[in-house]
Amino acid sequence: MLQFDRVSLAPETQRLRAQVREFLAEESAHFPKPNSDFVTGYDVEFSRKLALRGWIGMTWPKQYGGAERSFFERYVVTEELLAAGAPVSAHWIADRQSGPLLLRFGTQAQRQKYLPGITSGVDFFSIGMSEPDTGSDLASVRTTAVKDGGSYRINGTKIWTTDAHRNRYIICLVRTSAVSEIRHAGLSQIIVDLHNDGAQVRPIANMAGGEDFNEVVFEDVMVPADRIIGEPGSGWEQVTSELAYERSGPERFLSSFRVFVELVRACGPKPQPHQCAAIGRIASHIMTLRRMSISVAGMLQLQGNQENQDVGVEAALVKELGNSFEKVLPEIARLALDTDKLSNVFRETYEETMLLTPSFTLRGGTREILRGVIARGLGLR
Amino acid sequence: MNQELNESRRMIIDSAQKMFSDHCDKKLLDEAERGVFPETLWQIIVENGFNQLGAPGTETVPADLFAFIQLCGRYAVPAPIADTLLVNTWAGVNQQICGIGELRSDNSQASSADSFTIDEVVWGRRVSLVAAVTRGSNEVILVQNPHLVESSTNMAGEPMDTLQGSNQQVVAVQADPYAQVALSRINLIAGSLQTLLDLGLQFATERSQFGRTISKFQAIQHSLAVVAAEVAASKRAADAAVDAIGDPRFVFEVAASKARVGEAVGIVAEQVHQIHGAMGFTHEHRLHHFSRRCWAWRDSWGNEFYWQSLLGAHLASLGADHLWDFIATRS
Numbered sequence: 001m002l003q004f005d006r007v008s009l010a011p012e013t014q015r016l017r018a019q020v021r022e023f024l025a026e027e028s029a030h031f032p033k034p035n036s037d038f039v040t041g042y043d044v045e046f047s048r049k050l051a052l053r054g055w056i057g058m059t060w061p062k063q064y065g066g067a068e069r070s071f072f073e074r075y076v077v078t079e080e081l082l083a084a085g086a087p088v089s090a091h092w093i094a095d096r097q098s099g100p101l102l103l104r105f106g107t108q109a110q111r112q113k114y115l116p117g118i119t120s121g122v123d124f125f126s127i128g129m130s131e132p133d134t135g136s137d138l139a140s141v142r143t144t145a146v147k148d149g150g151s152y153r154i155n156g157t158k159i160w161t162t163d164a165h166r167n168r169y170i171i172c173l174v175r176t177s178a179v180s181e182i183r184h185a186g187l188s189q190i191i192v193d194l195h196n197d198g199a200q201v202r203p204i205a206n207m208a209g210g211e212d213f214n215e216v217v218f219e220d221v222m223v224p225a226d227r228i229i230g231e232p233g234s235g236w237e238q239v240t241s242e243l244a245y246e247r248s249g250p251e252r253f254l255s256s257f258r259v260f261v262e263l264v265r266a267c268g269p270k271p272q273p274h275q276c277a278a279i280g281r282i283a284s285h286i287m288t289l290r291r292m293s294i295s296v297a298g299m300l301q302l303q304g305n306q307e308n309q310d311v312g313v314e315a316a317l318v319k320e321l322g323n324s325f326e327k328v329l330p331e332i333a334r335l336a337l338d339t340d341k342l343s344n345v346f347r348e349t350y351e352e353t354m355l356l357t358p359s360f361t362l363r364g365g366t367r368e369i370l371r372g373v374i375a376r377g378l379g380l381r
Numbered sequence: 382m383n384q385e386l387n388e389s390r391r392m393i394i395d396s397a398q399k400m401f402s403d404h405c406d407k408k409l410l411d412e413a414e415r416g417v418f419p420e421t422l423w424q425i426i427v428e429n430g431f432n433q434l435g436a437p438g439t440e441t442v443p444a445d446l447f448a449f450i451q452l453c454g455r456y457a458v459p460a461p462i463a464d465t466l467l468v469n470t471w472a473g474v475n476q477q478i479c480g481i482g483e484l485r486s487d488n489s490q491a492s493s494a495d496s497f498t499i500d501e502v503v504w505g506r507r508v509s510l511v512a513a514v515t516r517g518s519n520e521v522i523l524v525q526n527p528h529l530v531e532s533s534t535n536m537a538g539e540p541m542d543t544l545q546g547s548n549q550q551v552v553a554v555q556a557d558p559y560a561q562v563a564l565s566r567i568n569l570i571a572g573s574l575q576t577l578l579d580l581g582l583q584f585a586t587e588r589s590q591f592g593r594t595i596s597k598f599q600a601i602q603h604s605l606a607v608v609a610a611e612v613a614a615s616k617r618a619a620d621a622a623v624d625a626i627g628d629p630r631f632v633f634e635v636a637a638s639k640a641r642v643g644e645a646v647g648i649v650a651e652q653v654h655q656i657h658g659a660m661g662f663t664h665e666h667r668l669h670h671f672s673r674r675c676w677a678w679r680d681s682w683g684n685e686f687y688w689q690s691l692l693g694a695h696l697a698s699l700g701a702d703h704l705w706d707f708i709a710t711r712s
Contacts, residue, residue, distance in 0.1 A: 269698055
């Protein structure tokens with residue numbers, strides 16, 4: 001059965017939290033507009049400053065540039081950054097997903113080659129899972145990587161790849177052997193150097209006016225055979241495992257947090273009763289989601305300690321609940337205010353976030369996929 | 382959490398679970414709704430000392446008490462056990478059936494100057510000791526042998542009575558008593574919501590339509606996934622509020638929890654009834670014992686609006702730039 005243990009952030013995280021806040025207080029003067037959406041705000045300089053403080057790859061071994069700190073400490077840093085609306089997009093995927101993937105499944109040589117670049121804030125990663133004809137049905141990917149001497153020859157197209165036009169690397173889910181009876185077999189993940197391997201990257205404008213995601217086309221792109229992560233054919237196991245890491249973090253319920261902040265500001269110290277209720281309602285959801293998310297972080301911490309708990313279903317549940325709520329938050333906020341008399345700051349923050357909301361329940365697994373994962377956890381499938 | 386504590390709580394809950402599965406069935410719930418007090422079950426609860434959980438002088442803590450209350454919600458135990466437990470922690474252990482109600486602020490109807498009117502006391506007709514609670518006050522007025530002024534029932538068919546009596550004793554309770562009663566309702570709801578999920582899962586995997594169990598339909602799967610998410614959130618919110626006992630922000634944690642759990646009630650009850658179809662709308666099915674209780678409890682001891690407003694007013698007074706600090710201070 002689903003379990004969300006009572007987990008508290010350890011007391012030793014308090015000092016770290018204060019350090020992050022101190023850092024953010026100084027840095028916030030240079031932010032563009034605060035936005036809690038982790039995809040908005042790509043700032044290489046800012047990421048590099050975080051790296052200098054050891055806040056990228058925090059939980060990784062020191063030999064790869066990590067700080068060997070706990071999942072809880074990482075949690076504190078990530079939630080503080082998001083709540084402040086800091087521009088975290090550049091390093092986010094590498095820190096959350098690509099690095100841990102290489103740590104778990106990569107070869108020693110791969111870890112040595114790629115992880116220090118991440119922890120020093122120099123190299124950033126994109127995820128190459130979706131394709132024009134492959135969205136939620138990930139096992140249907142058609143991009144192929146065919147062994148050719150000491151190399152793999154890659155052909156196909158990846159799409160919705162966030163920041164591929166400015167990141168150094170992309171990790172692609174590709175087919176390394178032909179489709180068989182077992183749909184999930186024959187898939188592998190492979191690292192491509194977006195600066196040097198010859199993949200074509202074309203930015204795709206989104207409806208919110210941003211250009212974050214891209215189409216990446218591979219036409220006979222040749223990469224060395226040692227770019228395959230782990231054993232060829234273990235791609236499916238890898239992507240399902242990394243999704244558990246991806247799904248339960250604070251970025252899954254804090255995306256619209258700045259709207260909440262501006263709502264409270266707009267309401268002033270003595271709000272109307274319905275405004276108080278709106279503020280309290282939003283807070284009650286965030287407080288609960290945060291605790292559920294921390295419960296999963298606690299279980300991941302145990303997993304790191306070899307107790308081997310599977311948190312895939314709980315993580316999917318946090319994401320589903322969190323994404324749905326971060327979409328509802330702007331709705332509650334706008335109705336709490338007299339729309340004719342909105343302050344400019346509230347209006348700007350609200351409008352910017354509202355335009356992003358459709359992506360919240362799509363990225364990292366749609367609502368429909370997540371509900372399927374939860375249903376499987378309930379024994380219904 | 383302390384491992385030993387965890388272990389002893391698990392033993393309490395395991396034996397209570399056995400007690401309730403043996404003695405708290407549909408028949409008992411139906412009888413209670415017709416006004417028959419569950420004498421045998423109450424006697425067993427008292428004999429096993431469950432009415433003393435969390436009270437001073439026992440080797441149990443408040444978290445044990447609320448875990449037990451959550452279990453009572455899971456079985457829809459039709460007795461004023463939550464109120465008795467709380468009164469025992471405030472007044473010292475006694476073997477009476479106890480009740481809690483709000484002190485009527487307009488006391489003009491009372492028969493004499495030192496007499497109190499206490500509203501909406503669960504099973505008030507049977508209690509021999511009632512605690513009168515006032516919003517925002519830490520003082521509880523204990524009234525021995527109150528008399529019944531008006532009897533009624535809530536939408537779950539639970540007796541809800543108005544009592545009167547004279548002041549026997551005023552006790553100062555550390556953690557806000559109104560919030561403590563709300564916390565008991567939070568836990569009752571969290572327990573009942575779990576049963577609603579269990580019933581939904583059971584029905585969906587047994588009921589067959591179009592040649593397969595309805596659990597195979599994606600619409601049903603997604604509905605139950607939503608229910609499971611709400612139930613998990615409610616449980617986590619309930620635990621968080623229990624863990625805040627003794628913390629200066631206890632009232633605000635209860636506020637967040639009752640508001641969150643109250644919202645879950647609407648979603649869960651609606652979805653699980655829909656899954657059950659007409660069968661769940663019959664009196665014969667036990668589903669309604671849980672859904673009706675959840676609907677009643679979300680409105681008692683502060684509905685969502687009350688607690689949202691209380692929390693929201695506090696956050697507004699802290700100001701926008703301290704909002705995050707409030708949220709991040711306790712996990």
